[in-house]
Amino acid sequence: xxxxxxxxxxxxxxxxxxxxxxxxxxxxxxxxxxxxxxxxxxxxxxxxxxxxxxxxxxxxxxxxxxxxxxxxxxxxxxxxxxxxxxxxxxxxxxxxxxxxxxxxxxxxxxxxxxxxxxxxxxxxxxxxxxxxxxxxxxxxxxxxxxxxxxxxxxxxxxxxxxxxxxxxxxxxxxxxxxxxxxxxxxxxxxxxxxxxxxxxxxxxxxxxxxxxxxxxxxxxxxxxxxxxxxxxxxxxxxxxxxxxxxxxxxxxxxxxxxxxxxxxxxxxxxxxxxxxxxxxxxxxxxxxxxxxxxxxxxxxxxxxxxxxxxxxxxxxxxxxxxxxxxxxxxxxxxxxxxxxxxxxxxxxxxxxxxxxxxx
Amino acid sequence: xxxxxxxxxxxxxxxxxxxxxxxxxxxxxxxxxxxxxxxxxxxxxxxxxxxxxxxxxxxxxxxxxxxxxxxxxxxxxxxxxxxxxxxxxxxxxxxxxxxxxxxxxxxxxxxxxxxxxxxxxxxxxxxxxxxxxxxxxxxxxxxxxxxxxxxxxxxxxxxxxxxxxxxxxxxxxxxxxxxxxxxxxxxxxxxxxxxxxxxxxxxxxxxxxxxxxxxxxxxxxxxxxxxxxxxxxxxxxxxxxxxxxxxxxxxxxxxxxxxxxxxxxxxxxxxxxxxxxxxxxxxxxxxxxxxxxxxxxxxxxxxxxxxxxxxxxxxxxxxxxxxxxxxxxxxxxxxxxxxxx
Numbered sequence: 001x002x003x004x005x006x007x008x009x010x011x012x013x014x015x016x017x018x019x020x021x022x023x024x025x026x027x028x029x030x031x032x033x034x035x036x037x038x039x040x041x042x043x044x045x046x047x048x049x050x051x052x053x054x055x056x057x058x059x060x061x062x063x064x065x066x067x068x069x070x071x072x073x074x075x076x077x078x079x080x081x082x083x084x085x086x087x088x089x090x091x092x093x094x095x096x097x098x099x100x101x102x103x104x105x106x107x108x109x110x111x112x113x114x115x116x117x118x119x120x121x122x123x124x125x126x127x128x129x130x131x132x133x134x135x136x137x138x139x140x141x142x143x144x145x146x147x148x149x150x151x152x153x154x155x156x157x158x159x160x161x162x163x164x165x166x167x168x169x170x171x172x173x174x175x176x177x178x179x180x181x182x183x184x185x186x187x188x189x190x191x192x193x194x195x196x197x198x199x200x201x202x203x204x205x206x207x208x209x210x211x212x213x214x215x216x217x218x219x220x221x222x223x224x225x226x227x228x229x230x231x232x233x234x235x236x237x238x239x240x241x242x243x244x245x246x247x248x249x250x251x252x253x254x255x256x257x258x259x260x261x262x263x264x265x266x267x268x269x270x271x272x273x274x275x276x277x278x279x280x281x282x283x284x285x286x287x288x289x290x291x292x293x294x295x296x297x298x299x300x301x302x303x304x305x306x307x308x309x310x311x312x313x314x315x316x317x318x319x320x321x322x323x324x325x326x327x328x329x330x331x332x333x334x335x336x337x338x339x340x341x342x343x344x345x346x347x348x349x350x351x352x353x354x355x356x357x358x359x
Numbered sequence: 360x361x362x363x364x365x366x367x368x369x370x371x372x373x374x375x376x377x378x379x380x381x382x383x384x385x386x387x388x389x390x391x392x393x394x395x396x397x398x399x400x401x402x403x404x405x406x407x408x409x410x411x412x413x414x415x416x417x418x419x420x421x422x423x424x425x426x427x428x429x430x431x432x433x434x435x436x437x438x439x440x441x442x443x444x445x446x447x448x449x450x451x452x453x454x455x456x457x458x459x460x461x462x463x464x465x466x467x468x469x470x471x472x473x474x475x476x477x478x479x480x481x482x483x484x485x486x487x488x489x490x491x492x493x494x495x496x497x498x499x500x501x502x503x504x505x506x507x508x509x510x511x512x513x514x515x516x517x518x519x520x521x522x523x524x525x526x527x528x529x530x531x532x533x534x535x536x537x538x539x540x541x542x543x544x545x546x547x548x549x550x551x552x553x554x555x556x557x558x559x560x561x562x563x564x565x566x567x568x569x570x571x572x573x574x575x576x577x578x579x580x581x582x583x584x585x586x587x588x589x590x591x592x593x594x595x596x597x598x599x600x601x602x603x604x605x606x607x608x609x610x611x612x613x614x615x616x617x618x619x620x621x622x623x624x625x626x627x628x629x630x631x632x633x634x635x636x637x638x639x640x641x642x643x644x645x646x647x648x649x650x651x652x653x654x655x656x657x658x659x660x661x662x663x664x665x666x667x668x669x670x671x672x673x674x675x676x677x678x679x680x681x682x683x684x685x686x687x688x689x690x691x692x693x694x695x696x697x698x699x700x
Contacts, residue, residue, distance in 0.1 A: 066547035066548070066549060066550075067547055171635050173635055174635075201403035201404055201574065201636070202403065202574065202576075202615060202618045202619055203403060203614060203615065203618050203631055203632035203635075203636075204631070204635060205618065205631075206617075206618035206619075206620075206629035206630070206631035206632075207631040209620070209629055210628060210629055210631060213628070228547065228548070229620075230548070230622050231577075231619060231620040231621055231622045232620050234620065234621075234622060235620030235621075235629070236620075258622065268549065269548060269549060270622070271552075272548045272549045272551065272552035273548055273577065273622050274551075274555070274575065274577030274578045274580065274581040274582075285552060287549075287552050287553055287556060288549045288552075288553075291517045291518075291519055291520070291550065292547075
């Protein structure tokens with residue numbers, strides 16, 4: 001194993017063995033340029049900032065956060081669809097960050113992706129058979145493609161006779177099944193699901209979630225599951241990482257995170273979800289003021305400090321925040337066993353953010 | 360005291376003739392909205408929730424659709440008005456907020472000027488006075504620095520602020536009824552919470568009725584007092600939030616409630632509704648839900664069940680006897696609690 005990986009793996013849980021994927025200090029900044037011929041960099045979008053986490057074999061790691069928080073960029077970096085500005089990605093202990101296209105090939109078979117929009121992610125001019133069969137052709141696998149594609153179609157709950165149909169002949173849910181079959185074709189170890197059910201109606205969403213769970217059991221898959229829907233993430237994930245403005249601010253087991261959030265942002269995010277038919281008191285809701293700041297010019301120190309109710313409570317007077325919140329980003333440290341949180345003043349057990357918000 | 364009925368939809372049918380056949384988007388719908396309440400309409404895509412409200416606003420053209428039934432707004436049938444008369448009601452007494460705040464503001468004009476235009480379209484007053492009123496409105500919907508923001512273009516607003524501006528625009532003439540079509544679907548949860556609070560505040564302050572259309576049962580349960588569940592252009596069940604969410608009587612509602620992963624507990628395997636929503640051109644005979652319904656029996660594919668109270672306390676459209684419904688729902692609840700523990 002690479003030395004840097006062991007060193008930085010402060011959060012690594014020894015009982016779970018080797019992580020399948022480990023990400024260390026991953027950073028991605030997109031340049032904003034001005035000028036047509038002589039392009040001058042004028043600013044940078046801080047999409048992902050110093051992110052570290054690991055994914056263990058067989059688990060589902062949920063990535064949640066609001067739009068623009070860097071969830072999808074993180075996923076793309078993981079799969080090396082885009083190159084990181086700095087930081088390292090380890091797949092089964094091998095550093096894949098600097099691998100060339102050709103060297104990356106064998107790893108590509110092991111990591112696949114399911115996309116959000118089943119209307120945009122399937123080529124309308126190709127038949128279902130050739131879409132699902134493409135991975136076999138590209139990776140020049142042995143055996144008869146048609147038979148294997150039909151097995152896959154059957155496995156994801158589609159009629160194998162529809163082999164020669166085109167994507168437009170299917171409903172949204174069926175198209176998403178095509179996407180799942182394609183991702184599954186090469187029997188990968190890791191599947192990154194980027195909002196796979198967000199575009200679907202609730203009754204169909206449940207079908208796809210169940211399918212993903214069944215496939216995980218059957219093929220021992222590992223998922224990185226991105227969603228903005230906190231109910232869906234809780235349902236499917238074993239562990240969850242919460243992102244805000246490019247940073248991972250909290251990582252914990254799903255139940256632990258929802259019952260006992262430590263980071264003020266997580267607490268606010270959870271309280272904002274309409275609880276539906278549960279008997280939660282509406283006054284429990286913490287409404288954050290303002291919008292997510294621009295990632296081009298993120299706030300200094302902890303990026304959440306301008307909106308943080310807890311920081312204002314700690315500072316005591318309205319409109320001010322503690323010195324360290326303003327100047328230094330808090331490290332992602334362990335607050336309790338395998339519960340990581342990046343906050344100078346994490347919430348104590350049972351502490352309500354509500355009081356802070358009204359103070 | 361009986362509350363004033365603001366809107367009453369009676370046996371509404373909206374059919375669109377297309378090359379493939381007649382699309383029956385809305386097919387016999389009845390409901391009432393009272394002053395001072397938030398009336399929720401839930402349903403999946405294609406269930407006819409938006410078409411109903413677009414028809415009420417006269418935004419569906421007679422040339423392209425066959426419309427029958429009545430939509431009574433404060434006793435006046437909106438479907439009988441000509442476009443001139445309708446224009447006097449629309450935007451004044453009857454206002455609408457749309458789903459996508461990015462598409463609903465004109466990108467070339469300043470937000471303030473768009474509000475002024477909305478004001479001047481129903482009321483004669485000096486432009487300066489209208490501008491003052493627009494600034495006040497921006498302030499009342501919680502836009503910081505309304506004076507400066509008045510001169511901004513829509514692209515300078517964030518998603519949440521645009522939706523606030525849309526709400527301000529809907530409020531310019533103190534409407535009696537506000538129709539909000541998926542007002543928070545395009546927004547993040549924390550911003551969604553802000554907008555939901557704002558709509559609540561507006562409702563109480565102006566004492567108006569609100570129709571909230573959404574596919575998110577959580578949002579409905581949080582803000583609405585009564586709810587209508589729609590399926591394939593018809594009502595499946597209608598009642599207060601407690602009635603529909605605590606003792607639902609229609610198998611479709613059961614399926615919806617069981618399909619949703621819950622935030623408050625890890626839960627167990629979801630119970631999806633089998634199959635997918637029907638084509639609105641070749642609707643199944645009888646109850647449109649019967650091909651997906653696990654409790655169907657002979658009668659279901661013969662005749663369309665009427666929306667009526669069958670003894671359960673609120674109107675629903677399912678042939679099962681009330682005893683069966685109560686028993687099946689209790690069984691499904693028990694199975695779920697057992698699985699969760």
